[in-house]
Amino acid sequence: MPTYTFTVNGKKTTVDAPADLAMLWVLRDKLGITGPKFGCGINVCKACTSHLNGKAFNPCVTPVSECADKNVTTIEGLAEGDELHPVQQAWLDQDVAECGYCQPGQIMAAVDLLKRNPNPSDADIEAIENVCRCGTYFRIREAIKQAARDLARG
Incomplete structure (x- = not known):
């Protein structure tokens, strides 16, 4: 093999x-x-x-x-030791997860988006194709916006 x-x-x-x-x-x-x-x-x-x-x-x-x-x-591998990545922290702050199954993929897609576009519009965020069966898209959008602000502040 x-x-x-x-x-x-x-x-x-x-x-x-x-x-x-x-x-x-x-x-x-x-x-x-x-x-x-x-x-x-x-x-x-x-x-x-x-x-x-x-x-x-x-x-x-x-x-x-x-x-x-x-x-x-x-x-x-996203967090740095005990310090969550800003997107992970935003997910907690915005109480995004319901069942939580899709959330690791959602977070990784959001991190990728924010690397490419540090100030995404609603349309940019909605272009993420990750599926959330619980329908937490509004909270996902708010968490991404919070993470963008937090990352901009450094």
Whole structure:
């Protein structure tokens, strides 16, 4: 079986896996990282959203072979020690989560958006395609706006 080496949440990792195994299953089943959730497996719900070399990607449709020698960040790697990322803190402050299932992917998508656009409009925020079955989109939007303000303040 081929071996793939990549960095996950700041830690260099090597796994044995078939080249076409979805990175989501490498993260969850081989490495025990459960933040990225399985929702659809076809890049629709985006509950698995994580970052590959700093940009949002969906590990449910990305083979492990495409992640070799790259940096993967999941929700578990977002905080700096005990200090939450400003987007995570905004999620708590705005009481976004209901069931919470999609929230790791929602947060990772929001972090990606704010890296690309530090002052997003409502339309920019609504362009995030992550699905929330509980319908907390209004609170998600408010949390992203709060995080943008907090990040701007430094």
